[in-house]
Amino acid sequence: MALFGLFFFFFCFKIDCFGSIFIPESSRQGQSGWFEKGKWCSCRALQSTYVEDTCTVEDARDYGHTHLAEIINYADKFENKAILLIHFSARYQLDVIENAVSALPPPLAGRVFALTKGF
Numbered sequence: 001m002a003l004f005g006l007f008f009f010f011f012c013f014k015i016d017c018f019g020s021i022f023i024p025e026s027s028r029q030g031q032s033g034w035f036e037k038g039k040w041c042s043c044r045a046l047q048s049t050y051v052e053d054t055c056t057v058e059d060a061r062d063y064g065h066t067h068l069a070e071i072i073n074y075a076d077k078f079e080n081k082a083i084l085l086i087h088f089s090a091r092y093q094l095d096v097i098e099n100a101v102s103a104l105p106p107p108l109a110g111r112v113f114a115l116t117k118g119f
Contacts, residue, residue: 047087051100
């Protein structure tokens with residue numbers, strides 16, 4: 001999984017000079033426009049700095065981060081086959097992150113994974 005980060009792109013698709021459309025297999029979230037970028041890619045990486053209610057979505061956004069609750073709010077919009085959560089706050093123990101991911105509701109359940117090695 002650690003090598004997975006090498007395959008992320010900032011774009012979801014590009015059109016070449018012949019009009020062909022290429023849709024990459026993976027995408028990663030930037031700090032702005034995070035929802036729209038990459039929503040059609042097979043695999044997408046999203047930062048989920050906060051996973052508990054001790055920090056609100058607004059607090060996370062104030063510091064340029066994303067809360068898991070915000071990802072859940074957009075759950076029905078994601079068309080990705082897999083979503084990899086990255087960039088967790090150091091305040092969390094591994095079990096807290098794993099519990100938050102395992103408790104995700106449909107349609108996120110079973111296709112969201114946490115990259116926790118080295119966080």
